[in-house]
Amino acid sequence: MPLSLNYVFKRTGSAILVIIGVIVFSYLLLYLAPGDPAYIWAGRPRGPQASIAIENARRELGLDKPLPVQIALFTYRVFTGDMGVSIEYKKPVSEIIWRGLTASLELLIVAYIIGASIGILLGILSALKRGSKLDSTLQLAAITLTNAPSFWLAIGFIVAIQVLTGFTQYARIDQRLAIETGFHPITGFYLLDSLIEGNIPVFIDVLVKILPPALVVATYPLGLGIRMTRALMSDVLQEEYIRAAIAWGVRRRYVIWRYGFRGTTPGLVQVIGLAFAYSLIDAMIVEIVFGREGLGTLAYHIIGKSDFPLIIGLMITVTSFYIVVNTLTDIIQALIDPRVRI
Amino acid sequence: MSDRRGLRRLRDIRGLIERSWRRRRTFKAGVIISATLILIAILGPFIAPYPSEGWGIPPETPRGARPPSWEHLFGTDASGRDLLSRILIGASVALLQVVIVIAVSLGIGLFIGALSAYYRGWIERILNYFIEVFMAFPAIIVALALRSMIGRGLMIVLLSLIITWWSWYARIAYIYARSIREMDYVLLAELSGLPRWRILFRHIIPNTMTPVIVQAITDTGGVLLEAASINFLGLGLPADYPDWGVLVQNGFNYIYSYPWISLIPGAFILLAALGFSMIGDTLREELDPRLRRRWKLWF
Numbered sequence: 001m002p003l004s005l006n007y008v009f010k011r012t013g014s015a016i017l018v019i020i021g022v023i024v025f026s027y028l029l030l031y032l033a034p035g036d037p038a039y040i041w042a043g044r045p046r047g048p049q050a051s052i053a054i055e056n057a058r059r060e061l062g063l064d065k066p067l068p069v070q071i072a073l074f075t076y077r078v079f080t081g082d083m084g085v086s087i088e089y090k091k092p093v094s095e096i097i098w099r100g101l102t103a104s105l106e107l108l109i110v111a112y113i114i115g116a117s118i119g120i121l122l123g124i125l126s127a128l129k130r131g132s133k134l135d136s137t138l139q140l141a142a143i144t145l146t147n148a149p150s151f152w153l154a155i156g157f158i159v160a161i162q163v164l165t166g167f168t169q170y171a172r173i174d175q176r177l178a179i180e181t182g183f184h185p186i187t188g189f190y191l192l193d194s195l196i197e198g199n200i201p202v203f204i205d206v207l208v209k210i211l212p213p214a215l216v217v218a219t220y221p222l223g224l225g226i227r228m229t230r231a232l233m234s235d236v237l238q239e240e241y242i243r244a245a246i247a248w249g250v251r252r253r254y255v256i257w258r259y260g261f262r263g264t265t266p267g268l269v270q271v272i273g274l275a276f277a278y279s280l281i282d283a284m285i286v287e288i289v290f291g292r293e294g295l296g297t298l299a300y301h302i303i304g305k306s307d308f309p310l311i312i313g314l315m316i317t318v319t320s321f322y323i324v325v326n327t328l329t330d331i332i333q334a335l336i337d338p339r340v341r342i
Numbered sequence: 343m344s345d346r347r348g349l350r351r352l353r354d355i356r357g358l359i360e361r362s363w364r365r366r367r368t369f370k371a372g373v374i375i376s377a378t379l380i381l382i383a384i385l386g387p388f389i390a391p392y393p394s395e396g397w398g399i400p401p402e403t404p405r406g407a408r409p410p411s412w413e414h415l416f417g418t419d420a421s422g423r424d425l426l427s428r429i430l431i432g433a434s435v436a437l438l439q440v441v442i443v444i445a446v447s448l449g450i451g452l453f454i455g456a457l458s459a460y461y462r463g464w465i466e467r468i469l470n471y472f473i474e475v476f477m478a479f480p481a482i483i484v485a486l487a488l489r490s491m492i493g494r495g496l497m498i499v500l501l502s503l504i505i506t507w508w509s510w511y512a513r514i515a516y517i518y519a520r521s522i523r524e525m526d527y528v529l530l531a532e533l534s535g536l537p538r539w540r541i542l543f544r545h546i547i548p549n550t551m552t553p554v555i556v557q558a559i560t561d562t563g564g565v566l567l568e569a570a571s572i573n574f575l576g577l578g579l580p581a582d583y584p585d586w587g588v589l590v591q592n593g594f595n596y597i598y599s600y601p602w603i604s605l606i607p608g609a610f611i612l613l614a615a616l617g618f619s620m621i622g623d624t625l626r627e628e629l630d631p632r633l634r635r636r637w638k639l640w641f
Contacts, residue, residue, distance in 0.1 A: 018474050030491070143368075143616065147615040148612050152612065155601070155604050307490070311487050312487075315487060
């Protein structure tokens with residue numbers, strides 16, 4: 001059996017426990033906040049009837065119950081997909097967040113397909129040419145890319161693109177084009193949807209608009225890929241079995257890919273998986289700068305406002321995303337690397 | 343006695359630094375960049391050509407945004423304030439937040455990690471659970487939540503970063519402390535009747551310090567970037583503050599007409615993060631014998 005179900009259950013169980021911890025902490029953080037959410041929920045009422053309105057709001061939000069009961073109820077509701085209604089948007093939080101999350105994930109996935117693949121290839125090149133001019137140039141480029149603030153890079157991209165091509169529209173999709181061609185998103189991932197429907201104009205439109213922000217988000221996995229692949233690859237190429245393969249007269253290219261690169265995959269999955277989980281925040285920041293729909297712009301609009309349900313929802317979503325991706329990474333790693341399965 | 347033990351640990355780090363300085367060019371470059379920026383942070387207020395504008399007071403004769411010239415090396419911002427002065431004066435703010443965050447999270451993390459490893463049992467289990475929960479929180483989202491409770495200010499930057507970073511140091515300290523707790527000298531100290539908390543402070547914590555401190559040095563670049571992002575999004579320091587992240591934010595509305603207002607302070611953020619990371623990464627590579635191995639491909 002390649003992977004014990006026991007390991008999967010154990011890992012999933014602990015992930016769920018951590019997510020519960022996250023929910024409780026988020027709730028407590030905002031519960032302990034100064035300012036009364038019930039007061040805001042009731043629409044900041046004034047006048048003689050105000051206290052009744054606030055009392056109603058309190059009951060509606062479940063704030064009249066004792067704290068442990070509130071937390072238990074809230075946790076239960078989150079797991080059933082109900083995170084309340086956003087005060088600012090007047091819509092269910094889970095609906096708004098789902099829409100934002102698909103947009104952000106689309107950006108993130110495109111960015112990682114570009115960044116990680118190029119990064120890994122350049123990293124292998126760097127490891128093979130270790131000590132050369134090319135190697136040191138790549139290393140310098142990699143450390144610069146991982147340390148560039150993404151909001152600054154995004155601004156640089158916007159300015160450069162505007163100067164070069166005059167293009168300034170980064171909304172996620174051209175609404176008019178979508179309506180004219182009868183585009184109906186099903187999954188919420190527009191690139192995928194337009195392909196399924198065979199709607200080529202929309203696909204091109206969405207792709208053109210996603211590429212500049214995706215390239216900015218891709219700088220981190222690109223730099224990280226170069227650095228980590230080089231380190232892992234150098235390590236593996238030192239192994240006894242590589243020496244043995246070369247001594248047996250196996251072709252160099254075959255050794256590098258089938259023995260060398262294969263040995264780095266568990267490490268790479270770990271690193272790229274962790275970075276992917278972490279980069280959601282990066283994608284959100286880049287979205288804000290580009291003015292693109294997504295979790296980032298969602299968060300940006302409620303800065304400084306008391307939309308507690310949405311803030312809690314965002315906190316839980318982004319944090320759970322991190323935990324879920326991490327857990328998946330661990331499971332995938334166990335699947336491909338038997339040493340992890342204990 | 344305990345002082346001497348602490349000193350020995352610090353000497354480990356000193357040896358590591360000396361070795362890196364001798365062997366690695368990247369380390370030297372990182373030290374030079376960081377030293378220059380720290381110098382700027384200290385001297386900034388004195389060498390700024392237009393100090394009052396640096397602090398955020400607009401010039402008496404309004405001049406509007408001007409591109410870089412000899413008079414204003416980095417140009418002026420939308421209210422006509424000299425950008426070079428703003429950057430020089432903001433350097434101390436930008437760097438100081440990072441130092442505070444790293445120092446406090448390091449302290450908390452080291453203590454909790456060592457405590458968790460040494461006390462075992464339910465303390466270990468509960469603390470590890472907390473560590474895992476807090477590791478998942480991103481600082482920017484915590485800052486967003488804090489922002490809706492308290493007003494803009496340094497407190498949001500510090501709190502949100504400390505709440506999220508301490509757990510990483512706790513995790514590393516825990517991993518190292520777990521091997522320290524099995525050492526013979528810890529057993530000996532226990533047998534000689536030293537109270538457990540004294541053992542914790544005298545043996546466990548000093549001996550787990552080196553790798554955690556190296557990790558903290560590696561992280562400075564990352565913390566700087568996160569702090570800058572929080573300030574850029576308008577979650578942290580107020581809009582007139584000369585912090586570098588805030589400066590980028592100030593130019594954000596004018597990127598098509600006056601791009602330098604955003605781009606130049608951002609370049610300083612990059613430079614600072616790069617300098618710190620160059621130091622941290624080489625230190626970590628030197629500390630880890632697996633990464634240190636230097637060789638050329640032989641086939």
